[in-house]
Amino acid sequence: MKPLMILPPVVFAGLALMFYFGMNRGDDQLASTREGGPVPALTVAEFPGEPGFTVEELADGEVKLVNFWASWCAPCRAEHEYLMAFAEEGIPIYGINYKDEPANGRKFLDDLGNPFTAVVSDESGRTGIDWGLYGVPETFVVDGDGVIVKRFAGPITGAIPDTVIRPAIDAAR
Numbered sequence: 001m002k003p004l005m006i007l008p009p010v011v012f013a014g015l016a017l018m019f020y021f022g023m024n025r026g027d028d029q030l031a032s033t034r035e036g037g038p039v040p041a042l043t044v045a046e047f048p049g050e051p052g053f054t055v056e057e058l059a060d061g062e063v064k065l066v067n068f069w070a071s072w073c074a075p076c077r078a079e080h081e082y083l084m085a086f087a088e089e090g091i092p093i094y095g096i097n098y099k100d101e102p103a104n105g106r107k108f109l110d111d112l113g114n115p116f117t118a119v120v121s122d123e124s125g126r127t128g129i130d131w132g133l134y135g136v137p138e139t140f141v142v143d144g145d146g147v148i149v150k151r152f153a154g155p156i157t158g159a160i161p162d163t164v165i166r167p168a169i170d171a172a173r
Helices: 002-023 074-088 102-112 126-130 160-172
Strands: 064-069 093-098 118-122 138-142 148-153
Touching: 064 074, 074 093, 074 102, 074 160, 093 126, 102 118, 118 126, 138 160, 148 160
Parallel strands: 064 093, 093 118
Antiparallel strands: 064 138, 138 148
């Protein structure tokens, strides 16, 4: 009977080690099925007071960012100052307001500033699905031919602009 008493702690220790090593692989970004492929279709609506854009405009010869965001998204608010800095550097950013009330999205941009060259609204979430979106914010680096070079899930804050986004922009050029 004593050997059975030791079995639960041994099993628990084994599972704990497996979870520990599994969570510390250093690969914390989910893989994107879109990297290396053309930008998907846009099933979007007009965003109030802003010019819209098409898939063809995303392949206009210029490297750009496509950013999915929403007014209800706290991490979107956190990354906004970094998007404003990219825009001030002359990097075009195309915004897709994701599953948001247009009036709330408009207020978000009015309050924090508008870094976007153009903005559309993905009210139904269809474009998000087509792009393989996991959630907001998510940013895609698109080369001049309309090919997705990099997908970054999560807010672009801290060192991310210099360690992930700018190197992807340089690679896209």
